[in-house]
Amino acid sequence: MTRRGHLLLILCLGLLVAGVSVYLSERRIKEYRSEQFLMDTLVSIKVYGDDAAALPVAVAAAYGEMHRIAALVDRFPLTGTEECRRSDVCRINAMAGIAPVRVDADTLAMLLLAKKYQELSAGAFDVTIGPVMDLWDFAGENPKIPASSSIVATLPLVDSESLEINEIESTAYLRKAGMKLDLGALAKGYATEKALQALVRQGIQKALIDAGGNIRVLGSNTRNAPWRIGIKDPRQGDALVAIVTLEDAAAVTSGDYYRYFEADGQRYHHILHPRSGYPAHENMSVTVVSQDAGLADLLSTAFFVMKGEEALALADKLGVNLVLVSAAGRIVHTSGLAAHLEVLPGGAYRYDPR
Numbered sequence: 001m002t003r004r005g006h007l008l009l010i011l012c013l014g015l016l017v018a019g020v021s022v023y024l025s026e027r028r029i030k031e032y033r034s035e036q037f038l039m040d041t042l043v044s045i046k047v048y049g050d051d052a053a054a055l056p057v058a059v060a061a062a063y064g065e066m067h068r069i070a071a072l073v074d075r076f077p078l079t080g081t082e083e084c085r086r087s088d089v090c091r092i093n094a095m096a097g098i099a100p101v102r103v104d105a106d107t108l109a110m111l112l113l114a115k116k117y118q119e120l121s122a123g124a125f126d127v128t129i130g131p132v133m134d135l136w137d138f139a140g141e142n143p144k145i146p147a148s149s150s151i152v153a154t155l156p157l158v159d160s161e162s163l164e165i166n167e168i169e170s171t172a173y174l175r176k177a178g179m180k181l182d183l184g185a186l187a188k189g190y191a192t193e194k195a196l197q198a199l200v201r202q203g204i205q206k207a208l209i210d211a212g213g214n215i216r217v218l219g220s221n222t223r224n225a226p227w228r229i230g231i232k233d234p235r236q237g238d239a240l241v242a243i244v245t246l247e248d249a250a251a252v253t254s255g256d257y258y259r260y261f262e263a264d265g266q267r268y269h270h271i272l273h274p275r276s277g278y279p280a281h282e283n284m285s286v287t288v289v290s291q292d293a294g295l296a297d298l299l300s301t302a303f304f305v306m307k308g309e310e311a312l313a314l315a316d317k318l319g320v321n322l323v324l325v326s327a328a329g330r331i332v333h334t335s336g337l338a339a340h341l342e343v344l345p346g347g348a349y350r351y352d353p354r
């Protein structure tokens with residue numbers, strides 16, 4: 001055999017050994033997946049690891065955390081019921097204008113986040129939106145456009161200035177009777193992050209949690225490459241407009257296509273502008289990529305309400321990434337996402353790389 005032939009043979013054997021070991025390590029990794037309906041959405045958790053028996057135990061702990069957060073923020077139980085007593089948000093709302101309420105450390109953390117980003121977003125994000133959300137009743141059987149007079153009469157109750165948080169006492173108080181908190185914009189992401197932390201405590205190193213479009217991945221995928229997450233076309237069912245690649249991060253989308261109704265040829269959806277009380281109309285969808293699913297969920301709602309340029313500027317300032325489809329059909333993203341985003345060809349949108 002020539003010297004070149006020898007080299008080739010060694011190379012081929014080397015490749016074969018590498019291939020077998022990858023194959024073996026893939027064989028060793030077990031997958032466990034499970035789905036539950038939680039917080040008004042389908043939550044799916046997939047975990048990977050060598051120890052098959054440990055996987056369901058870890059997933060049960062993760063769902064435990066999600067159920068715990070869901071119970072804390074449930075705002076619809078009737079006053080005086082056991083469900084309301086277990087929900088911090090229900091008790092705070094019931095005691096609006098009456099007295100402060102002692103809350104769980106996680107509720108306190110969510111409220112502090114909400115207050116901070118209400119200010120940073122110049123009021124685009126506001127968890128005291130509850131009374132106006134109730135007028136629209138998006139979650140109900142027959143959502144309808146409220147009379148403009150009732151929106152105008154209700155808007156003074158949307159007022160984060162009147163949300164008092166006492167960190168030392170761990171209490172929260174809505175100063176005006178009739179005010180209502182609605183943590184729907186951040187609770188799912190916050191719960192997702194808590195679920196991920198539970199998986200990590202159980203020794204899991206690879207996982208994907210999908211809570212109705214709130215995606216959080218742990219580690220890389222089973223091929224040791226970044227996870228590939230699709231961003232939906234806001235007007236085309238299951239078609240995708242782009243793919244983001246992620247490792248150890250969250251990608252959370254807020255869109256006008258999740259919960260909406262149509263009347264007089266107009267689309268009315270569930271993300272409201274806190275100053276007008278009507279659905280925000282700058283964007284069709286906003287996806288935020290960040291290390292923390294709670295922050296990503298909060299910011300996807302905040303950025304959705306904001307004008308594209310303002311959202312991009314705030315995202316840069318906060319060190320998070322976003323990609324949005326504007327109401328005019330432009331796809332734009334922060335420059336930090338350039339290496340992690342693949343905009344798919346053939347969509348009805350105009351791609352404006354920055």
Ligand code: ADP
Nearest residue numbers: 124125126127182184185254258270271272301
């Ligand atoms: P989804 O719940 O569909 O994942 P979002 O995370 O964007 O979507 O949250 C939308 C929810 O946020 C609404 O159902 C409502 O409870 C709440 N919300 C609506 N508008 C605002 C706003 N401007 N600021 C804060 N919360 C809002």
Ligand code: MG
Nearest residue numbers: 185297298301
């Ligand atoms: Mg959100």
